Amino acid sequence: MPLPAIADVAKVVGDSALYRLKKREAGNLVTSMTLAVAIGLSAGDVAHRFLFGLLLNVFVYLVNDVLDVDLDMKAEGRDVARTRFLAEHQAAGWVGVAWVGLVCAIVAVAHGASLLLVFGVNVALILAYSRWLKRLPIVDLLAMAAWGVSMALVGCPLDHAVGLRLVALLGLLSVVTEGVQVIRDEATDRAAQVRTTAVVLGVPRTAAITRVMIGVAALYATLFLDKWLGPVLLVGVLPALSTATASRSWDYLRALFGLTWLAILVHLRVIGRLSPLL
Numbered sequence: 001m002p003l004p005a006i007a008d009v010a011k012v013v014g015d016s017a018l019y020r021l022k023k024r025e026a027g028n029l030v031t032s033m034t035l036a037v038a039i040g041l042s043a044g045d046v047a048h049r050f051l052f053g054l055l056l057n058v059f060v061y062l063v064n065d066v067l068d069v070d071l072d073m074k075a076e077g078r079d080v081a082r083t084r085f086l087a088e089h090q091a092a093g094w095v096g097v098a099w100v101g102l103v104c105a106i107v108a109v110a111h112g113a114s115l116l117l118v119f120g121v122n123v124a125l126i127l128a129y130s131r132w133l134k135r136l137p138i139v140d141l142l143a144m145a146a147w148g149v150s151m152a153l154v155g156c157p158l159d160h161a162v163g164l165r166l167v168a169l170l171g172l173l174s175v176v177t178e179g180v181q182v183i184r185d186e187a188t189d190r191a192a193q194v195r196t197t198a199v200v201l202g203v204p205r206t207a208a209i210t211r212v213m214i215g216v217a218a219l220y221a222t223l224f225l226d227k228w229l230g231p232v233l234l235v236g237v238l239p240a241l242s243t244a245t246a247s248r249s250w251d252y253l254r255a256l257f258g259l260t261w262l263a264i265l266v267h268l269r270v271i272g273r274l275s276p277l278l
Contacts, residue, residue, distance in 0.1 A: 004092035012089060013096040015082045016062045025061070027254065028148070029053045031170060031261060032155030038265035039156065039163045046155075048111050053154040055104040056119065060126045062100060066093040067130040071192050114158045121150045137200040140182060141175045141209070148174025162274060165224055166264070172217040173257050176236065179210030180253060184246030207241035226264045227277040233260055 020026055032053055036046045065072070065086060072083045086093055101123070108115035125147050133143040149171040156163035179197070182189065183206055186198040198206040214236040222230030236256050239249040268274060 004089060004095055008089050008092040009096045009099070012086055012092045013058065013062060013100060015079075015085065016065045016096075017058050019065075019079055019082055020057070020061045024254070026057045027258065028151040028170075029057055029154075030258070032152050034155075034262060034265055035152065035163060035166055036155035038268050039160055039166075041155075041157075048107070049115070049154055052104065052107045052111065052115055052119075053151075055100060055107060056122060056151070056154065059097065059100045059104050060122055062093070062097055063123075063126050064130050066090060066097060067127075069093070071194070074188075074192060115154070117158070118150060118153045122147070125150060135195050137195060137197040140196050141178050141213075144174045144178035145171040162268075165274070169217060169221055169225060169261075172213065172220055175213045176210055176217065177250065177253060177257075179206055179213065180241065180246050180250045183207060183210070183241055183243060184250065186243050203242060210241060211237045221260075221264070222276075223278045224274075224276045226267055226275050228275065229260055229264050229267065230277075232263075233257070 029050070033046065033050055036049055041049070069083060069087050069090065073087055105116070105119055108119045125143065129140075129143045129147065134140050149167055152167040152170040156167055158164075182196040182198040183203050185196070186203055186206075189196045190199045197209070201209075214233060218230055218233035218236075220230075221233055233256070236253050239245065239252050241249055
């Protein structure tokens with residue numbers, strides 16, 4: 001079998017990256033880099049981690065697109081032309097995965113063992129999530145918590161205690177945003193027989209779980225990060241959570257979480273330490 005054309009590989013990789021940017025799904029790169037700056041990493045270290053994080057995002061989303069192309073062909077609201085091209089050029093997609101993954105691994109090795117570990121964990125998570133975990137109720141939410149932590153570690157050394165406490169908050173918030181997304185996609189997932197939390201438990205129960213997790217995140221942030229800003233996250237329980245409102249609620253929560261995150265980091269930089277209740 002002949003190798004796919006370089007132009008086809010480049011198109012598949014570029015289309016995947018641009019699609020995710022348009023959907024604002026690479027926010028983890030912003031959070032991990034602001035974390036790196038807030039905990040005082042050097043400019044060179046931040047730059048290296050940014051390059052790695054950029055490549056890692058391209059890699060994981062491309063893997064997800066290639067593995068889910070058959071489902072995406074049937075889903076509403078997708079970029080039909082992009083998805084059809086990928087379906088017709090899956091070999092180019094896998095070559096793109098191999099090349100981006102190789103470059104990402106090289107950049108990780110050049111930095112050190114910690115980023116190589118982060119890369120390995122993310123490879124395992126994205127493969128497991130796309131193949132199995134997204135089809136298991138509750139597990140799909142927990143998998144996103146693990147992914148949120150692993151992506152945040154792009155900006156945090158594994159031995160940095162304060163940074164790790166901040167990373168844990170991102171894991172909790174990732175459960176919330178995943179809950180909103182499975183609510184948004186409930187009808188499509190049900191039609192495709194993908195047993196997400198929203199499909200199996202129903203939208204009202206999934207919305208209740210999501211709101212509980214907002215409370216858990218707010219409590220964690222208040223007790224262990226910032227007693228003044230942590231409670232602000234509770235505002236996240238206000239928007240309606242249904243299949244009709246999920247997209248708007250997702251944007252609202254991302255804005256709320258992002259602004260609160262930045263405020264906590266600024267507070268940390270200004271006073272030089274966290275201000276937890278405990």
